[in-house]
Amino acid sequence: MKLNKLSNLLLAASMTFAVTGVAQAQSRDTIQIAGSSTVLPFSSIVAEEFGNNFAQFRTPVVGSGGSSGGLRQFCQGVGANTIDVANSSRKIRPNEVEACKANGVQEIIEVKIGYDGIVFASRTDAAVFKLEPVHVFLAQAAQVPQNGKMVANPYSRWNQIDKSLPDQEILLAIPGSNHGTREVYEEKVVVPGCETLTEVNAMDKDAGKKFCTAMRTDGRVVEIAGDYTETLARLTAQKDAIGVFGLSFYEANRDRIKVATVSGVEPNLDTIISGEYPVSRPLYIYIKGAHIGVIPGLQEYAMFHVSEGMSGFGSVLESAGLIPLSDDERAAISENIRLKKSL
Amino acid sequence: MTILAENPIKTVVHPSQVQQKVIASLNRRHRKEAWFRRTGLLAVLISLSLVALLFINIFSKGLPAFWQSAITLEIYFDPQIIKIPAKPEQAADESDNDFRQRYLDWQTQVGFVNFNRLITDSLQKILPDASKHRRDLGRIVTSGERFALRDMVIADPSIIGQTRSLHLLTDANIDVWLKGNIDRSLPDAQQQLSPKMREWIDKLSAEGVIQNRFSLALFMNPDSRSSLASAGLAGAFMGSFYMMLVVILLAVPMGVAAAIYLEEFAPRNKLTDLVEVNINNLAAVPSIVFGLLGASVLIGWFNLPMSAPIVGGLVLSLMTLPTVIIATRSTLKAIPPSIRQAALGLGASKMQAIFHHVLPLAIPGILTGAILGVAQALGETAPLLLIGMKSFVASIPASPFEQASALPVQIYLWQGNELRNFFEARTSAAIIVLLLMMISLNGLAIWLRKKYEKRW
Incomplete structure (x- = not known):
């Protein structure tokens, strides 16, 4: 009967699927990348251009998941079902390198691709902010010193922290701890701001650090686990909110948000390159050395990433918002990749 | 009778009083009914206006993006x-x-x-x-x-x-x-x-x-980030297409076969009861759990490629399976026993009775269930995020083993693109494409049911 033939056909088809599936899994010819959502736009552009420029290689696939998520995937081991490149908006931590080595990922090639600024931005119709690191600390801290004692954070408006700040409710949208941006935000803004307080300097180092990064939990500081669009949505909903963004995201949405100066410096390409603007960080990609020569095009991809046309001055990535490395530094990194110099 | 004697006034009721009482009660009941009807109508109107709001919002934003x-x-x-x-x-x-x-x-x-x-x-x-x-x-x-x-x-x-x-x-x-x-x-x-x-x-x-x-680019190109204006849905569309192919090839035959066995052949005992309970439970498992399963078993143990439609298809098949089984079983249940009895009475074997007489009558119901299951799988996003399908893929997959995105995931990705002014419209356009596909699949299911439906 007709029905029987049909079901035989379906069975045969699904078997073929299963068999080819196993055969395909042995090798992979597409570079697989995952990690930081700050690096993702840049890496995606490089991946696409790579696929378009090298007829012999396939276009790499770029996933997100945050710097920590990407590095965790990266360190799962060696083989076709693990990723080849981890994007990270912070340097790999020593414990992550150990985790990698424990899982057999011995060769980790670190590639610095450029810099990115972190900006504080609010809606264009909100007040103008001239922030100092200490303001941000006082706005987000769990406890603040007052009259020599530590009290629960009493501030609810910015002008209570400093008369020069606008009379606006304190609402901070900061990146969640899965983002590399968070670490830089704490390292470059919160902790330096906190350490300007004499009470904190009196504490011992560990207690001080713990005190500085303790966050208030009354809902005035919101951790955003998703990407910057989610932070932007928060700003759209709440006029008073101030969000933490990457400079490139701000550049693409200048009609919707405006930036605050930090320590009197406005964030832009020039102030970040010169180091005047304090809140910037290097961006990295980590290449799995053991996959070079196994996954076609991996080394070429890394070289292409730091080539002048891609990430030099006047390059594609610069117009996408990446702050380029100096030519000498780029050349040195390119040489590292060629020699497969591992961490 | 003694009560009557003690309280004669209450028992003597004037006919006009009865009438009044009945009228009052009738009015009360009519009021209640009218109130219930109005509430029901209001509920329908509210839900319709919410749907209309959604559609107006998406279409007003998304339609311009097609040009x-x-x-x-x-x-x-x-x-x-x-x-x-x-x-x-x-x-x-x-x-x-x-x-x-x-x-x-x-x-x-x-x-x-x-x-x-x-x-x-x-x-x-x-x-x-x-x-x-x-x-x-x-x-x-x-x-x-x-x-x-x-x-x-x-x-x-x-x-x-x-x-x-x-x-x-x-x-x-x-x-x-x-x-x-x-x-x-x-x-x-x-x-x-x-x-x-x-x-x-x-x-x-x-x-x-x-x-x-x-904009042909919207339909002919894969996703793009270096040239935002050329970003299109072709890659995601092919990814979804391959996944649906896998679902149709795996979940539908397996689900139908399981349903026929359970409904027609399986003995009624504790074991089949247990199977039945589990199938119903499986239908209620949140889809993200299937994604976790896919990530750890299919990718972790069976070494299937990451971000590939084959894995997505397998995961979605698991998710669709209970839907197909339940729909098929209820269709088989609805076929009158007289059909089976007549076939058996004329000397057909049980298998002949089922495959020659019951199943052909059940086909429209089974197809409807299968199509609705596939439509549900087409719109599913959560499990795909966990098996690496939310990656940026700038090429159109040529086979189910190549990395790809899927339509609902593409919507999610575009929603997160940093050039908001351009991608808000593009995202809505992608939603319209997905909605149209869903509506046409559901329409196909209704059409099949109407065309082949038999009333007993």
């Missing part, structure tokens, strides 16, 4: 710029592999040509003051179009030396500016385009050189 600004340019394929050797031809004694290598080398060489020059040269002819603003000039046409020119040369090198009139997509920010998706009155510092660029665009648009054209 995209494109510039019409006379492109001269200048032999001075395109200096490439002749396209290789396979020699008689050359192996396929050698030829392929030679052909790839040639392609790479064509790739070194600066196709942007062709575009800027052509632009210079229509923009007299162009030479002073070379940087802006290079940003009018979206960067991906240079590959379109390259592909034309690769396909047919004889084009070199000729002039072709081409419609090239403009940069995403130009589309945003012309559609009014950015406030035109904002100061320069907040604009994405330079003042010179805006002046050019308005001039070219008034002259009709830049026009809104139906």
